[in-house]
Amino acid sequence: MVIKMDYILNVKDLKKYFPVRRSFVEILKKAPERYVRAVDGISFKIKRGETLSLIGESGCGKTTAGRTILRLIEPTGGKIIFNGKDITKIPEKKLRPIRRKMQIIFQDPYASLSPKMKIGEAIAHPLLIHGLADKEEAKERALKMLKRVGLTPEEEFYERYPHHLSGGQRQRVVIARAMILKPEFIVADEAVSMIDASMRASILELLNDFKKEYNLSMLFITHDIDIGKLISDRIAVxxxxxxxxxxxxxxxxxxxxxxxxxALMEAVPSIARRKRKKKVKIKGEIPNAIDIPPGCRFHPRCPFAMDICRKKEPEMVEIEPEHFAACHLLK
Ligand SMILES: Nc1ncnc2c1ncn2[C@@H]1O[C@H](COP(=O)(O)OP(=O)(O)OP(=O)(O)O)[C@@H](O)[C@H]1O
Ligand SMILES: [Mg+2]
Structure with a gap:
């Protein structure tokens, strides 16, 4: 019997290049257009109910990947299959009902909420925009959601404005606003990075509860492997x-x-402590995404770089079931 995997998301060779603005002199000299290759061909799948963490240093393209997958920015190449449907190029109007099923939680709970809107209204708002409830019903559901995310007494919180709330409470509002549409898929972009460390665990727990309750699938973006490991089923570096x-x-x-x-794991004390193997230290900083090194793009920083690494881009090799890595050392 063939068991068909139920994937919510299938990303194939996704690319997002941003053109670099040329100076007046460069235009006069007809200098070639250059691009920031923020996302340069990534492929992965997310199963229904699964959380995949996307981990890497600042500037490696995590946010761009998340936003491109949701079509908040247009892809340069590749394919995005959501719920079995190719959404890479479908027009905005047809995208709207699908958008309801895919929500994003941003890093900064301060910037994500309008300072002029009561938080209860902010949570009810998506229901009204998508025509899923009238005003009265939307309020009722927002009150329930406030309670669900632990902002009680809910009637009191409904009337408050964002500036009355702590960072952690605001992020609960942002999560509530995303969840009120009962999405099937969430991109959480550094959702707990700006929150006080003492509150992080409870916010992660809240996300995990929603994950179970709604069989939610999630792309959890973080630069911190220590956080990623707590909430994910799989990790993509x-x-x-x-x-x-x-x-x-x-x-x-x-x-x-x-x-x-x-090397990323060496940088996290709680993980590094578990291992006593030879340390891997990398040098320098992540290069800019305009001049990407040839061959393996990691080779200038890699302590094991060989000749082939400077010339040939490594392909993904299967290490064990569902575990792949792209490095010439693995051949
Ligand atoms: N709108 C844009 N125009 C031009 N370049 C951009 C744009 N957005 C992102 N970039 C560039 O794309 C690259 C990837 O950026 P991105 O924000 O996706 O990285 P990130 O991994 O999310 O980083 P961080 O951990 O700091 O949030 C960076 O070089 C960034 O400068
Ligand atoms: Mg980012």
């Missing part, structure tokens, strides 16, 4: 626009293959 390693959390933590993954 991104470097300069590419996924260099992907696998189940336990396999990535116990058996990392790519030197970059190993």
């Amino acid at each position: 991104m470097y300069l626009g590419k996924i260099v390693e992907i696998g189940k959390v336990k396999d990535i933590l116990n058996n990392p293959q790519h030197p970059y993954t190993k």
